[in-house]
Amino acid sequence: MTDAENTGFSADWLRQREPFDLAARSPSLTLGFRDALRPPAPAALRIIDLASGSGANFRALAPLLENDQEWRLVDHDPLLLAAQRSEITRWASGRGWHCHDHEGGLAIHAGPARWLVRGQQLDLARDLEDIDLASCDGLVTTAFLDLVSAVWLDRLSALLARTPRPLLASLTVDGRRAWFPARPADQLIADAFLSHQGSDKGFGPSLGARATPYLAAKLAVAGYQVSTQASDWHIGQKHSDMLLKMAQEAAAVAAETDPSCKPAVSSWLADRSTDIHRGLLSLDIGHLDLLAVPHFHVFR
Numbered sequence: 001m002t003d004a005e006n007t008g009f010s011a012d013w014l015r016q017r018e019p020f021d022l023a024a025r026s027p028s029l030t031l032g033f034r035d036a037l038r039p040p041a042p043a044a045l046r047i048i049d050l051a052s053g054s055g056a057n058f059r060a061l062a063p064l065l066e067n068d069q070e071w072r073l074v075d076h077d078p079l080l081l082a083a084q085r086s087e088i089t090r091w092a093s094g095r096g097w098h099c100h101d102h103e104g105g106l107a108i109h110a111g112p113a114r115w116l117v118r119g120q121q122l123d124l125a126r127d128l129e130d131i132d133l134a135s136c137d138g139l140v141t142t143a144f145l146d147l148v149s150a151v152w153l154d155r156l157s158a159l160l161a162r163t164p165r166p167l168l169a170s171l172t173v174d175g176r177r178a179w180f181p182a183r184p185a186d187q188l189i190a191d192a193f194l195s196h197q198g199s200d201k202g203f204g205p206s207l208g209a210r211a212t213p214y215l216a217a218k219l220a221v222a223g224y225q226v227s228t229q230a231s232d233w234h235i236g237q238k239h240s241d242m243l244l245k246m247a248q249e250a251a252a253v254a255a256e257t258d259p260s261c262k263p264a265v266s267s268w269l270a271d272r273s274t275d276i277h278r279g280l281l282s283l284d285i286g287h288l289d290l291l292a293v294p295h296f297h298v299f300r
């Protein structure tokens with residue numbers, strides 16, 4: 001199951017992609033987000049993560065935000081919400097941090113900082129407007145916006161216009177995919193993949209690679225200062241499991257999009273599998289991070 005194919009995401013898949021996401025994130029936009037957050041001192045920073053999955057965004061950002069923090073991790077998938085506790089506990093234990101249940105959430109004692117994480121089940125396609133932005137200092141989302149439609153991004157922009165808050169939207173695919181070394185059939189696979197990204201993932205026709213520029217333009221009109229930066233995945237030759245997964249996913253999507261290409265797709269996958277087993281293949285997948293800060297916010 002993959003990002004491009006449908007709206008089901010397993011905790012195993014999110015765990016597999018997490019190190020690639022972590023390596024790809026734009027450090028400067030993350031720091032810009034941190035500097036734009038203005039908690040009512042000395043209170044904890046309050047962050048909402050949209051489509052949080054098993055909590056990778058929390059794990060990436062909490063150590064960089066340098067405060068006591070309260071996180072609300074919003075997703076519609078009960079299995080992923082249930083996985084948050086074990087994934088966060090395993091991650092925290094690996095760093096020598098203590099976790100315990102607290103006020104309906106999970107408290108993590110990370111050195112001098114204390115972070116409280118609560119999950120919330122919500123269908124963001126239907127109930128986005130239930131998100132209470134006034135109850136948070138900043139909004140984040142990762143690997144999500146390429147699933148949504150223009151109409152949904154209009155709704156998100158309207159929410160952020162009514163209640164201005166810094167937004168960090170990381171790791172939205174931007175359509176670039178480059179296999180090294182290149183093969184002639186890569187273009188066939190890439191075209192099928194791109195056209196498949198426009199399918200409906202529950203939010204109306206997905207914007208896919210066009211999501212970040214679309215949201216950037218909307219938020220600029222709504223009075224935000226918007227910056228974007230590349231946050232590309234670089235999947236090196238030694239990551240054979242991830243490369244095989246990417247090649248199989250690309251082939252499956254291409255064959256589904258245009259069944260007449262099946263023979264060419266099978267032959268491409270056989271060649272790519274051989275490249276992977278020989279340790280010859282690597283892959284770059286383009287993503288964009290977006291930071292939007294309301295104009296009244298002054299960087300510290």
Ligand SMILES: C[S@@+](CC[C@H](N)C(=O)[O-])C[C@H]1O[C@@H](n2cnc3c(N)ncnc32)[C@H](O)[C@@H]1O
Pocket residue numbers: 003007009014021050051052053054055056057074075076077080122123124125126141142143144147201202
């Ligand atoms: C590619 S995963 C990213 C998860 C997480 N942000 C991460 O980086 O690991 C996309 C997420 O969107 C969530 N999602 C998809 N449709 C949703 C909906 N209608 N409401 C809420 N969450 C949704 C999925 O359950 C999944 O957790």
